[in-house]
Amino acid sequence: MSVDTATVAKIASLARIRVSDAEIEAMVPELNGILAWVEQLGEVDVTGVEPMTAVIPNTLRLRDDVVNADPLTGGDIRDKVLANAPAAEHGFFGVPKVIE
């Protein structure tokens, strides 16, 4: 499978990265080179092989239902949450107006 300029434009849009036509032109052969190379995986016989789910055998631990048990993963830290915001007002993050 290989990509063309329209496909690159589409995935750049999906990934929310603005790209110029010239950038797309440059990316097409680069991405095709990488894709052609990774496609050698297609030759591996994976009959009966499960996709890897956990690289080291381990299962999911569950947390107790306690609010703010660890301050690092709890709430009530609005100032910290907003501290690096490009636009914060009245306790909210601000973004360009969204018309729904």
Place this chain on the structure above:
Amino acid sequence: MTDLTDLGVAAIRDGVATGAFTATEVATAFNTAVAEANDALNAFIVTTPDAALAAAARVDAMRAAGEPLGKMAGVPIGMKDLFATQGVQTTAASKILEGFTPEYESTVSAKLWDAGAGMLGKLNLDQFAMGSSNETSAFGNVISPWRRPGDTAPLAPGGSSGGSSAAVAARIAPAATGTDTGGSIRQPAAFTGISGIKPTYGRCSRWGVVAFASSLDQAGPMARDVTDCAIMLEAMAGFDPKDSTSLDLPVPEWSAALSSDLRGKKVGIPREYRLDGMDADVARVWDEGIAWLKDAGAEVIDISLPHTKYALPTYYIIAPAEASSNLARYDGVRYGLRDLPQGAGLQDMYAATRAAGFGDEVKRRILIGTYVLSAGFYDAYYTQAQKVRTLIARDFSQAFEQVDVILAPTAPTAAFALGENSDDPLAMYLNDVFSVPASLAGLPAMSVPAGLDRNGLPLGLQVIGRAFDEQGVLDAGLALEQRAAFSARPAKWW
């Protein structure tokens, strides 16, 4: 008095503990070395001499008060700028995070400070840890302290932990943190003649480490020798309930148990790693390594890891796929760069912010990752890659039924010049050919300096161990280190 910057982790810690020198003297010496070197090497994105001095003062006070000192007491270190550090800019070497000052400390860095280490500064790296030469940083290339004889051409320190490797090799930090996704600790360690270990996936918490590829990312130490790596890893590792993939296991006393006596141990030599047209120096050093391990008492056995050739393409599907999702949070809403063109709506702001904030390699990987996960392609690329990953891990577990550790080169060549590979992404990716398989299998692996190539540049050997068997890796590393007796160091030109 010896030059304090010639000392490593164990020597500094022991010297501070015995009172041979103070932690403050050590911090001052390294702060000075950093200040002298950083314009030339660009190893640090920001330096934090005051933080180093404050940590040292705490250790000196504790010692004066007779309090017990931590494993890293009095050791100033460099912190890869992928670890969130409270109150200190954390960028992942990307414009998109320039100015971001976390309100939290990563688990690993917090553990190091608790163990008495101090911070010299935040180390440069490939942007979002994507790269093998440190040329993708938004804050400029790191220049390796190494040069080819009679040549001033700047060399790559390796990547992504290029600031870490350059700083340790230049002796402006006795040790540094690294992170390894597909070789980002081991390859730069090999390029600069230092040691580094990527532990078993889950040993070190990923909490507070800017994510590249979650199923592969693992932190580890980079230092001058195996013992220093063992000590520092003890301080970094440990169960963290905030990371679902963290291993709930006790942290062994690796440094205390270190032994280079390999009698009764079996070392596997994977035949698939002997590539056609392999660099002659790399092949020679590998053969020497085999001889050294035999000398240490180990039995050497040829093994096969049949899916080795598929490791890199597997990696270059899985890592970009995870990265494309992990990096979606950099959107200009809550932190970091916001590029808001006149009259732009929300989605335009995202596209503009991410176009302005991410470097070319990051964009390339996000696009690859987006593509391989997109409708109609997911099974052919991603699912297939995860199945091949299962086979790669199975190759290793079958090999470890026969052997205790595996010996291989760390990288296919010694350090290359900056710019030499940067026009061809695929050529750059091939740098990770020997390091990626262990990453895909989550196994502990380390690089130790083993010799010099024809240009006088360091070459590393890689030891890969069973899951959880960092001890076996470190022991084999120590056996190599003792026999390689690697003493070359870059001449100071900065």
Place this chain on the structure above:
Amino acid sequence: MSEYRIQGATGEWEVVIGLEVHAQVTSNAKLFSGAATAFGAEPNAQVSLVDAAMPGMLPVPNRECIRQAVRTGMAIEAQINTWSRFDRKNYFYADLPQGYQISQLYHPLVGEGALEIQLDDKDPTSTKTIGIERIHVEQDAGKLMHDQHPTMSYVDLNRSGVALMEIVSRPDMRSPAEAGAYLAKLRQILRYVGSCDGNMDQGSMRADVNVSVRRPGEPFGTRTETKNVNSVRFVMAVVEQEARRQVALIEDGGTVVQETRLYDPDRNETRSMRSKEDAHDYRYFPDPDLLPLVLDEAFLAECRASLPELPDAKRRRYETALGLSAYNAAALTADVETARQFEALLASVATEAGKAEADVAKRVANWLLSERPGILNAKAIPADSPKNSLEANTAIVVATEAGTISGSKAKEIFERHLTGDIDLAAEIDSNKQTTDTGAIEAAVDAVLAANVDKVEQYKAGKEALFGFFVGQTMKAMQGKGNPQAVNQVLKAKLG
């Protein structure tokens, strides 16, 4: 039951409905962080570093959220998947800090189940089984406010990361009534289980309504999905409006487009959400920050053991073991709070009266369903008034049950108890009804003598007047006459 059909210009159409219900899981903390879930906090106060998707933050799942989803699955007798996984659903929006929602696509926690709905309250045979495809657990998004600033929208992440169950039905419903009954039944079960408070007006429960139309017996048509419908009534309205719109569209020569729509309750119509139309490709893949979720037998056993008696079982038991009418049994089990009150009062009355529960159940049911609500409504007294206590209700019902006071006296005394400050026990005592035949006969004689004309009419066949005589007699005796005795005497005297 007649089948619901849309009468189009070209003939009859059948409507096909599936619901995807998002129910907020009842838990203290969020699905993957320790921030609180309570409703109505200050903006961004209940947001952790994890919920704000700060660099390097990682999810750790909340056991209670998993437990509640498993219990819900058990309540609909669904397949519980002891091996499940979380996946990332990738898209960009300002209310989604991670740039992906952690959800479950490939391996949901709960698989196939079913729910039985009853379409006619009074007809226990009017049931239909609606298939449930799956229940999965996922993160809620934050909230955007558009009207606070001229050029900016404001983002509040308090809801970001709150646990939701998405309960996906099969396209098994065929009328607005079935869709409404399904949603109501689902809400009833969630409240019984305690896994969701079911408060649709607070957004704790909302439905995405999938509607398509077809000629009866033909394959499914193209469906539309109307998002975030937040009441049973609106769901029914959406089905009806959307079905009519689609029929009109097709009969006009158009085709239905698979799209997301929004319901406008003010205009009672659905409209296309064009802003969200740009071809979504969510790029689902297993979340590499989370390992597979494996449930062990002990966990499942606790989930099973902690399930309450569910409404259908309870209703059957009320009918068979307690002898209640189907109607009363349904009314008492309609919501978990009513059933809880009934069972508390039933136990208390049976103990105090020294009788079996089955012997007092009808009286307790009538008191709770008709007599007491009448008083509370008439006097506008809230049901949670402290005067409306278990003790007071028990005293009144026990006194009635023992024949100490009449039913009408009971209501009168209870009303005075609620509105004033009386000594309930003394009041009951002083209003003891009499079974003294002499006194009753005297009263009856006086009533009959004063109403000779009505006696004539009664004897001529107007038997409905019997109640009038009973009422007059009771009134004359100030409510203290035993109604049965009064009836007997009246019957004897009126021949």
